[in-house]
Amino acid sequence: MSLTRTVLREQIRELLLERIIKGELRPGDRIVELQIAQELGTSQAPVREALRELQYLGFVEHEPYRGTRVRRVTEEELAEIYPVRAALEELAAREAARRLGGDVEGLEEEFEAMRQAADRESLHDLAVHDTAFHRRIVEAAGNRVLLDTWKTLRVEARVVVTALKTDVDLHELAELHRPLLEAIREGSPEKAGAALRRHFETLRTMMKRGERA
Secondary structure (H helix, E strand, C coil): CHHHHHHHHHHHHHHHHHHHHCCCCCCCCEECHHHHHHHHCCCHHHHHHHHHHHHHHCCEEEECCCEEEECCCCHHHHHHHHHHHHHHHHHHHHHHHHHHCCCCHHHHHHHHHHHHHHHCCCHHHHHHHHHHHHHHHHHHCCCHHHHHHHHCCCHHHHHHHHHHHHCCCHHHHHHCCHHHHHHHHHCCHHHHHHHHHHHHHHHHHHHHHHHHC
């Protein structure tokens, strides 16, 4: 029973997050537990738990007597997440370069998938593979605490929201991963760490440029 409820909660959370990302649920829209539960044919308990997680992640907000609504994510919040990711992933990139020994086949697959998603103009698919690319790096570091902390950032959703808010070119976003891929292929922790820092510095520059456009 516990396992089933956990799976339901995760499925509902991902469904609602996808609707928020795609704009089917917009900032200020109310999310009613009972309606979601009836739509999905489940009880309200896993819906309530999913909404609590989304509130913790900053995508919805709950007010007494007003219920739960989709929260507007600001550019400032998006900007704040990148120094945290950069610090975590710089450590991960250094360890990954050391441990992978030049075997970057998995990273190459995700990089190519990002380029193909950009060709299709599919922001959602690009975000999925962008996230998978970075997750492979973090997983390769072999540090469970690092991976668990990284997961809490909900990177995929942040990638999508960032791109939507700043109108970042998808091909440019995909190609941004090439230097990082090459640095890890070389197997140098120093080069991989430096490439990771430049990756996020360039991304932040792209975000600022998009905000002014």
